[in-house]
Amino acid sequence: MRAVKNVAETGRTVVCTIHQPSIDIFESFDELILMKNGGKLVYCGPLGQHSSKVIEYFESIPGVPKIQKNCNPATWMLDIT
Template identity: 45%
Template sequence: MKEVLQLIELDEIKDALVGTCGVSGISTEQRKRLTIAVELVSNPSIIFMDEPTIGLDARAAVVVMRVVKNIVSTKRTVVCTIHQPSIDIFEAFNEGIPGVSQIKENYNPATWMLEVTNPSVEAELEVDFAHLYKESHLYQDKDQDLFNIMGSVYVFTISIGASNLLSILPIVTSQRTIMYWEKFAGMYPSKAHSLAQVQSYPHIILLCILNM
């Protein structure tokens, strides 16, 4: 927890009350960082952020993106969308594409991005940006992280199914004596009782198959 607070730069206000947004407590920018900190507690390998700088002024947006860069420095993958970033935020992304000209000073980042990703630029450089990305280490790392996540989801689903199956066994054991009495009384056959005990099995198996 202490490491996360330092990473998100909230260690100085760790004892502050969150309060009500716009009324009391911490600022909007600090709330943004607090939201990111909550996600970091589970130590994810990939973090998806949808417009983390929305609703912030230029200074607060730079602070949030500095925190995002701190997260990247811990070998985590961060995927975020940013609309109309300022030049200060844009320069935080320091990896470029070989052959593509760097952004000029005081140039609009959004305009530059539209220009360099145009199909005519690919034709001029004789490169395929999609193929270039698939061969990069970023794609390989992301692919491995996604594979790990899917594996974790699969194991978690199987564990839930096994747990549900095991939870039925004590019930079957406790009702066995009652079933024998009612069977000998001719109330119902043993097959009907067995089917009633496993009626949730198809649902559990279907969930496991859908999440494979």
């Protein structure tokens, strides 16, 4: 992932498709586009440090359970969407 980050830091746009990444890989991204089946957009925006922005977004939705301590945010998002 460091090589991908190095390319992005040169000003190039990098698009990655991942499924259930480890927390280390997930948090190496700056922005996230999360889509459901059929291409429905679920989230588009910054991850934030330690996924804080995306967690804040989903936890602000009524009925969405709070993320548990030591839970991988990527796994949590797949579970709640």
